[in-house]
Amino acid sequence: MAKRDIFNRRMQHILRLSDEHTPLIKTIQKNSLAATRCQLDMPFDTVTNPSPRDDAYMIVIQIHGKNSRELWLDGRPIKTEPLHAGGVVFHDLRQGPRFYFHDPLDSVNFHLPRKTLDAIADDASAPRISDLKFTPGVGVMDHVVGELTRLLLPAFDNPDQVSQLFADHISLALGTHIAQAYGGMRSVAAPSRGGLATWQERRAKELMSANLQGDVSIADVATECSLSAGHFARAFRRSTGLSPHQWLLQHRIDEAHGLLRDRRLSLAEIACACGFADQSHFTKAYTRLRGITPGAWRRQQQITRKF
Structure with missing residues (x-):
């Protein structure tokens, strides 16, 4: 079970x-x-x-x-x-x-x-x-x-x-x-103000890009960067301004945006290719980040090409 x-x-x-x-x-x-x-x-x-x-x-x-x-x-x-x-x-x-x-x-x-x-x-x-x-x-x-x-x-x-x-x-x-x-936890170590090293940021993004479904865990990515999960999450945000989850979502939207130019692909196919649960999930995420639905953006491009 x-x-x-x-x-x-x-x-x-x-x-x-x-x-x-x-x-x-x-x-x-x-x-x-x-x-x-x-x-x-x-x-x-x-x-x-x-x-x-x-x-x-x-x-x-x-x-x-x-x-x-x-x-x-x-x-x-x-x-x-x-x-x-x-x-x-x-x-x-x-x-x-x-x-x-x-x-x-x-x-x-x-x-x-x-x-x-x-x-x-x-x-x-x-x-x-x-x-x-x-x-x-x-x-x-x-x-x-x-x-x-x-x-x-x-x-x-x-x-x-x-x-x-x-x-x-x-x-x-x-x-x-x-x-x-509620537990009064206070770190005894001096807070680190640095982000990831260049190789760590590159490796983290490579791993997440290869797992668009988001099924890779923070612990797995952190291990590849020789860091603990918490340290990695904090350093990644300092380096990119985003949490790992937020970065991956934005990357998936960017990948999907590029595929929208290919009229042979349906929205459902693009959603699947970029790790979204379904077309509805893709549409909601795309609209929230770009302020327009993927279908509407695609129609705008079609009208622009006519003129």
Whole structure:
């Protein structure tokens, strides 16, 4: 069974949902990124099963409306406050949290293992954090978590099509922010202000260009550059002004733009050749970066040639 299916089944079991409700639980699982979208407009009339004990944290952000709930940690009731849209709440999965929801669910739940936090601290040459600091049952407004979630939301419609580079980008950004904002992580090494060496930048771009689908991971590219994943991601942004994921997306659009001049190729064929999931995905990405749909640009060129 795929890891994504395992996360779906786990959430279904925790919420005591029947199989008919599984389409309302969508999970993205790529290496260290595990996020589940819950959209349930049904009322709950029972206490959830306890979350499996795990040396990890569950970070929940409310997407719309509000959610009032009761919470138990290690069997003890915990005072809670309603979670409003944009609010973020943390749960230590070592404490086996259980819930009683008074409102329908509309949230994204991130699973953040301690080993991911340890790897981030090691990469930053910082002491490993002991525990995250938060008040159980009480939400906070965290705009970084909110923005990262906004970027991720469209991907839940097609979780199989999420590229590894994009998943790594979200996971690294989220984990680093959580470690710094709630774990007090501070690097003990002097911050590096330099970017990649010329050969490193060239090799990174070669690898990503050869994998337009984005299935190569940041860790794989970093290894080729003799760097850790976190160091590589930071240095790449300093050198190019873009994250690896953003650079690859722009490169794919540039490649597709060149192919648009060949009238023998359909938009669907160009989308496939340049690593997009389908024509719709290609059109949305192209329009967002160039301000015009690929079909409209192609028609403009045809009119220009006539005159």
